[in-house]
Amino acid sequence: MPSRLSLFHKRRNGYTIVELMITVAVIALVAALAVPSWQRARKRSQTDALLNELRVTGEAFQIYAAEKGALPANAGAFSVVPTGMANYMPKKSTWAGVSPTGGYWVWWNFGSGGFWGFTGIVGVYNPGFDPAEITHMDTTMDDGDPNTGGIHSTTRWVFLGVP
Numbered sequence: 001m002p003s004r005l006s007l008f009h010k011r012r013n014g015y016t017i018v019e020l021m022i023t024v025a026v027i028a029l030v031a032a033l034a035v036p037s038w039q040r041a042r043k044r045s046q047t048d049a050l051l052n053e054l055r056v057t058g059e060a061f062q063i064y065a066a067e068k069g070a071l072p073a074n075a076g077a078f079s080v081v082p083t084g085m086a087n088y089m090p091k092k093s094t095w096a097g098v099s100p101t102g103g104y105w106v107w108w109n110f111g112s113g114g115f116w117g118f119t120g121i122v123g124v125y126n127p128g129f130d131p132a133e134i135t136h137m138d139t140t141m142d143d144g145d146p147n148t149g150g151i152h153s154t155t156r157w158v159f160l161g162v163p
Helices: 004-011 017-068 131-141
Strands: 104-109 120-125 151-153 157-162
Touching (some): 131 151
């Protein structure tokens, strides 16, 4: 004769509500730990992509100036490639659209007068950074101070100076 315990296990076809609740709680805990790390990694990746594009684009403007004898004129609007720069821009440039962080590209030629010691500035308007990300950018490319050196920034702008 089978025991009561073995009969109980034979009739059980599904999971209990407690087992399901524990499973859901474990999944929620893992998600709570993983999602913030994923978001930080994603934001850092976007920041690094913007840094790379700023660096390569700044070099493109310097190459243009070396070949043509002067930097190109201002584009006159956000995310518009300056006249004559199309062949110098990086192949996968986001310049004609939105930057990797969501901001809009801009180029200013200050002429011989300069500004901050630069003849021109490659910039991104409204890049969507918090102060820690701006400091990371400046530390990676420059001196760690967003108000000095080659990278300058405010709450709405990030600039790379072009000599």
